[in-house]
Amino acid sequence: MRILSAEVVYTGLGTPIRGGAVVLQGERVAAILSREDARRFYPEAPVTDVGFAISPPPVNAHTHLDLSSLPPFRGPYEDFVRHVIRHKRARGVAAADAGLAELQRAAPLAFGDIVADEAAMRKLLQTPGLRxxxxxxxxxxxxxxxxxxxxxxxxxxxxxxxxxxxxxxxxGLSPHTPHTVSAPLLQRLTRLAIAERLPLQIHVAESPAEAALHRDGSGPLFELMRPFLGDWRPSGLSPVQYLARLGVLEARPTLVHMVHVGEEDVRTVAKAGCTVVHCPRSNEALRCGRLPWELLAKHSVEVAFGTDSKGSAPDLDVTREVAAARALHGAKASPIALVRAAVKGGSRALGLTPPRFGRGSPARALYVWQTPSAEPRV
Ligand SMILES: [Zn+2]
Structure with a gap:
């Protein structure tokens, strides 16, 4: 017998245990309980404190593997768009291969990938064993x-x-954003996704410039987009309300970023049953601001984590994304909520059955988080 203990133990079911332990007999789970009870009931068993968490594997719900060769960027969002365009030749199957290898290095985790390169898509779909x-x-x-x-x-x-x-x-299908895909196309793609049962994912409410563009057609993102918009007119709505009005939320898309949102937006998203993907390191690098975690929690919106691309995040390790969220939100986001989001929220974002373990499960079903968790700021 041996005991693994962690700040959070989450089986994938119910409420995670703060200060939990997993008792292993050989290579099987014998018990899941609090750290204190584990010591009391199994006094002879050695205890290894593994650090932050033990859970089923977390999910990286949003990345762009075909951008893995993009030089890292820090600066305003609209300049990042220019950076991606400038380095468009770095996008492709070789970058996706490198990204996939990095993503799978620690453990084969499920992921949601936005693909803009045809060869990369063909290769990803034909690769066995990916989830x-x-x-x-x-x-x-x-x-x-x-x-x-x-x-x-x-x-x-x-x-x-x-x-x-x-x-x-x-x-799946990803209309890029509410402003880089026209309204008639957004509506047709939504109907197609519903009819064909295609999972949908869209970047929304990422930067302050995006909010200004939709509100009144002003700001640096509008200046950048102007040559491509044809006779587009601002809706005067927030990006989320714009998607709602077009009927896009009826397909229950996974919404990536959701930083610049008000309470009405969050209510709308909760009612539609959409999952939100949080990418705190990219938001920080592109000066996008802080996702209102506590507002999403108040309205019981399911949240997942994603690393976004290596253009705006230093690596593809979703546990580091969680550590960054912990440092960013402090006491507003409890460690058990963070772990649950990375595991169950991630599965929900991708339409997968959430993984779980219990008594009798093999030890290999446990994911031991290697990342030292950042201490909360507040
Ligand atoms: Zn993205």
């Missing part, structure tokens, strides 16, 4: 090009669908 969703990214801001972009997307998805395998990634 998660590969979302094909659509970018077409001018309403005049909606028809052509929709036809092209349908043809591509049809070809990708043939490559899906039972033991591989599922195909």
């Amino acid at each position: 998660g969703v590969a979302y094909w990214e659509v970018f077409a801001p001018d309403p005049a090009e909606a028809e052509a972009a929709f036809s092209e997307t349908v043809a591509r998805l049809r070809a990708f669908r043939r490559l899906e395998r039972p033991d591989g990634l599922k195909l």
Whole structure:
């Protein structure tokens, strides 16, 4: 017998245990209980404190593997967009291979990947043993090009669908943002996703400039986007309310970032049953601000974690993302909520069955978090 103890023990079911322990007999789980009870009931068993958490494997619910060769960037969001365009040749299958190798190095975790490179998508869908969703990214801001972009997307998805395998990634769809995909195209893609049961993921309310663009067509993001927008007009709504008005939330898309949101936006998202992906290190690097964790918690919105791309995050380790969230939100986000979000929230974001372990499970079902957790600031 031996005991592994951690600040948080989460089986994937119910409420995580603060100051928990897992008792192992050989290579099987014999008991899951508090640290104190483990010492009391198994006084002879050696105790190893593994640090932050023991849980089923966490999920990286949002990344862009085909951007893994992008030089790291820090600065305002709209300059990051220029940076991605400037280095568009760095995007591709070699970058996706490198990203996947990095992602899988520690343990084979489920992930949600936004893919803009066709060869990378083909390869990802054909790779056996991967768990998660590969979302094909659509970018077409001018309403005049909606028809052509929709036809092209349908043809591509049809070809990708043939490559899906039972033991591989599922195909999904990602309209890039509410301002880089025109309203008519957003509506058609939403109907397509519902009809074809395609998981949907979209970046929304990421930067302050995005909010200004939708509110009144002002700000640095509007200046950047202006040549591509055709006769687009600002809706006067928040990005979230704009998506709601277009019916996009009816497909229950996973919403990435959700930083610049008010309580009405959060209520709308809660009512629609969407999961939110939190990428705190990217938000910090691109000066996007702090996701209102406590507001999402107040309205019981499911939250997951994602690293975003290596262009705006130093690595693809989702446990470091959680450590960054802990430092950022302090007492506003409890450690048990953070672990639950990384495991169960991540699975929900990708439409997967949340993993769990219990008495009798093999020890390999446990994920021991290696990342030393950052201490809360407050
Ligand atoms: Zn992203």
